[in-house]
Amino acid sequence: MNHSCLSALRWFLLVLLFSTVSAHSWIEQLLVIAANGTFVGAPGYARGNVLRTDPSFNDKTMTYLLPPNGQANQSVIEPTDKLCKSTQRTQNQTEGSPRLQASAGAAIALRFQENGHVTLPWNQPGKPKNRGTVYVYGTTEPKEDENFVDVHKVWNRNGTGGDRRGVLLSQQNFDDGRCYQINNGNISEHRQKAFPHVADQTMGADLWCQQDIALPSDAPSGKLYTLYWVWDWPTAPGVDPSLPNGKLEMYTTCIDVEVVDGDNSTTASRVREGYVEDQSLDRAAIPSEFAEIMSSGTSKEAGSSLAPSSSTTPAPTSTPTPTPAPTTPPRVSIVTTFITSYVTVQPTGG
Numbered sequence: 001m002n003h004s005c006l007s008a009l010r011w012f013l014l015v016l017l018f019s020t021v022s023a024h025s026w027i028e029q030l031l032v033i034a035a036n037g038t039f040v041g042a043p044g045y046a047r048g049n050v051l052r053t054d055p056s057f058n059d060k061t062m063t064y065l066l067p068p069n070g071q072a073n074q075s076v077i078e079p080t081d082k083l084c085k086s087t088q089r090t091q092n093q094t095e096g097s098p099r100l101q102a103s104a105g106a107a108i109a110l111r112f113q114e115n116g117h118v119t120l121p122w123n124q125p126g127k128p129k130n131r132g133t134v135y136v137y138g139t140t141e142p143k144e145d146e147n148f149v150d151v152h153k154v155w156n157r158n159g160t161g162g163d164r165r166g167v168l169l170s171q172q173n174f175d176d177g178r179c180y181q182i183n184n185g186n187i188s189e190h191r192q193k194a195f196p197h198v199a200d201q202t203m204g205a206d207l208w209c210q211q212d213i214a215l216p217s218d219a220p221s222g223k224l225y226t227l228y229w230v231w232d233w234p235t236a237p238g239v240d241p242s243l244p245n246g247k248l249e250m251y252t253t254c255i256d257v258e259v260v261d262g263d264n265s266t267t268a269s270r271v272r273e274g275y276v277e278d279q280s281l282d283r284a285a286i287p288s289e290f291a292e293i294m295s296s297g298t299s300k301e302a303g304s305s306l307a308p309s310s311s312t313t314p315a316p317t318s319t320p321t322p323t324p325a326p327t328t329p330p331r332v333s334i335v336t337t338f339i340t341s342y343v344t345v346q347p348t349g350g
């Protein structure tokens with residue numbers, strides 16, 4: 001590799017490092033998880049998805065922030081603030097970004113990029129140690145004008161919250177304990193060694209984060225089941241001098257899944273029992289997340305009361321036991337690796 005090529009690579013890395021800082025996150029894709037923990041089938045996408053490869057893509061085409069930028073009091077979500085981005089309020093898919101198809105009770109992974117929020121935490125002082133909490137709510141009766149405050153921290157595990165149209169399916173740390181983007185911060189460097197994976201077209205050399213959930217086992221076949229993903233990432237008061245009162249910061253993605261008749265080989269309980277430890281991390285669920293799915297009762301009837309109380313406090317940051325992985329050096333082609341990483345983070349918005 002000659003010198004100019006190396007400096008081009010360095011430039012890519014710099015662009016990557018700085019562009020990841022301001023980029024925010026959304027659900028990039030969903031996958032069904034087989035009983036052995038491996039992702040199977042074709043990925044599905046959010047409503048109104050704009051792929052990163054689409055010429056019209058930029059960060060703002062997919063991020064949805066509450067409270068909105070420019071709102072005077074950043075500690076308030078207005079009662080009429082909508083849960084879904086304007087392009088995600090109807091059950092609409094874009095060409096090339098179909099819905100996920102999954103059977104009732106299936107285990108599915110929601111995947112997102114950490115965009116530096118995990119690996120460069122010092123860029124945003126006052127943020128929670130778990131990098132915020134991610135919630136997935138589910139309903140068979142979504143509303144086009146769904147209000148944020150009617151759902152978040154209102155719908156609960158047992159379906160008795162608020163207007164009872166939906167349930168809380170999952171609550172996890174934004175930091176799934178292993179995801180990273182490539183940068184030269186110590187966290188990323190540590191994770192690149194601890195959780196190596198072979199770079200691919202989709203993720204480049206990065207390892208995306210995931211939230212593994214189970215669809216309710218009584219979700220009706222032949223219908224759409226709606227998932228509302230909420231990343232709750234507040235800034236505490238008194239840490240960042242420019243934010244003496246702290247602020248709320250939430251991002252959402254609204255998603256429909258097509259519930260299909262199927263075998264039950266993807267049911268969440270089977271994944272938990274059948275998980276194969278030794279497999280590629282970028283194609284497999286995180287087994288520790290199944291413990292919570294199973295204890296939630298949502299893999300039984302959505303309305304059942306098996307659930308422990310649905311806590312609204314963020315889960316403590318836990319350090320999941322690293323899954324031993326074959327130490328394939330992420331050597332592949334370094335050039336491809338850097339370029340795909342660069343491409344996946346391209347122009348960033350705020």
Ligand SMILES: *[C@@H]1O[C@H](CO)[C@@H](O)[C@H](O)[C@H]1NC(C)=O
Nearest residue numbers: 034036037038040276278279
């Ligand atoms: C898991 O099961 C799927 C579907 O049956 C199969 O394609 C995949 O190779 C298996 N993975 C492992 C690690 O055994």
Ligand SMILES: *[C@@H]1O[C@H](CO)[C@@H](O)[C@H](O)[C@H]1NC(C)=O
Nearest residue numbers: 072073074075076077245248
């Ligand atoms: C902003 O809203 C919060 C929560 O309602 C309230 O406690 C605070 O006083 C408000 N701040 C201002 C400057 O109005």
Ligand SMILES: *[C@@H]1O[C@H](CO)[C@@H](O)[C@H](O)[C@H]1NC(C)=O
Nearest residue numbers: 086087088089090091092093
């Ligand atoms: C799909 O989205 C477009 C643009 O937001 C909207 O005009 C249209 O009515 C939607 N179609 C359906 C079936 O919801």
Ligand SMILES: *[C@@H]1O[C@H](CO)[C@@H](O)[C@H](O)[C@H]1NC(C)=O
Nearest residue numbers: 122185186187188189190191
């Ligand atoms: C990274 O560096 C910070 C600050 O020096 C330190 O607190 C943290 O433990 C380090 N993390 C890792 C994974 O090395």
Ligand SMILES: *[C@@H]1O[C@H](CO)[C@@H](O)[C@H](O)[C@H]1NC(C)=O
Nearest residue numbers: 105262263264265267269270
């Ligand atoms: C899967 O479905 C079959 C047929 O409906 C049923 O007999 C079997 O008990 C199910 N297995 C599990 C693990 O739910």
Ligand SMILES: *[C@@H]1O[C@H](CO)[C@@H](O)[C@H](O)[C@H]1NC(C)=O
Nearest residue numbers: 156157158160305308309310
């Ligand atoms: C449902 O969950 C809420 C919140 O966790 C709890 O207060 C309530 O008692 C539960 N209701 C039933 C019927 O289990």
